[in-house]
Amino acid sequence: MEHNIRYAVWNKFHFLYQWASYSARQGQCTFNRDYAIANISEWSIMPKNEDALAFALWKVGPIPVSINAAPKSFQLYSNGIYDDEASCDNSKVNHAMLLLGYTKDYWILKNWWGSWGEDGYMRLARGKNLCGISNYAGYVTV
Known part of the structure; x- marks a missing residue:
C-alpha cells in the first residue's frame, strides 16, 4: 500500500x-x-498497533485496512463479534475493508460483499490484532 x-x-x-x-x-x-x-496533499501509513489505528480513526475518519479474509469462519460470518483467533492468522492479509468505528470490545468494519455479515458490516474483536487488522492500514488527505 x-x-x-x-x-x-x-x-x-x-x-x-x-x-x-x-x-x-x-x-x-x-x-x-x-x-x-x-x-x-499528504499520506500516512499507520504504525502496526491497534491504539494508533483507533487514534487515527478518531482524528481522520474511516481508514482502509487490509485483513485476512481467508478463513471459512470469516467468509461465513453472519452476526455477533467475530473472534476466531484459532482460524484467523494475523500474519497474512488478503482483503481490503473500511474501518468505520470501534467500541471497547470490537471494531466496526464495512465490507464489499453485498449483504454479507451484518448487512455488509462486521464487528471484529479488538485488542489482539485479529486477522491482522493493524498490519497494513493507511490514509491520504486530500
Whole structure:
C-alpha cells in the first residue's frame, strides 16, 4: 500500500470523478484533467498497533485496512463479534475493508460483499490484532 500512495503523491495523482474505461490492451492512458476533483496533499501509513489505528480513526475518519479474509469462519460470518483467533492468522492479509468505528470490545468494519455479515458490516474483536487488522492500514488527505 505504501508504494502505491508514494507513487500517487510523487506523480501528483488526482482522484477522478470519472475514470477511463478498461480496455485490456496496450496504449496510452486516457487521463482527463477535466474530471480531477481533488489532489493528495499528504499520506500516512499507520504504525502496526491497534491504539494508533483507533487514534487515527478518531482524528481522520474511516481508514482502509487490509485483513485476512481467508478463513471459512470469516467468509461465513453472519452476526455477533467475530473472534476466531484459532482460524484467523494475523500474519497474512488478503482483503481490503473500511474501518468505520470501534467500541471497547470490537471494531466496526464495512465490507464489499453485498449483504454479507451484518448487512455488509462486521464487528471484529479488538485488542489482539485479529486477522491482522493493524498490519497494513493507511490514509491520504486530500
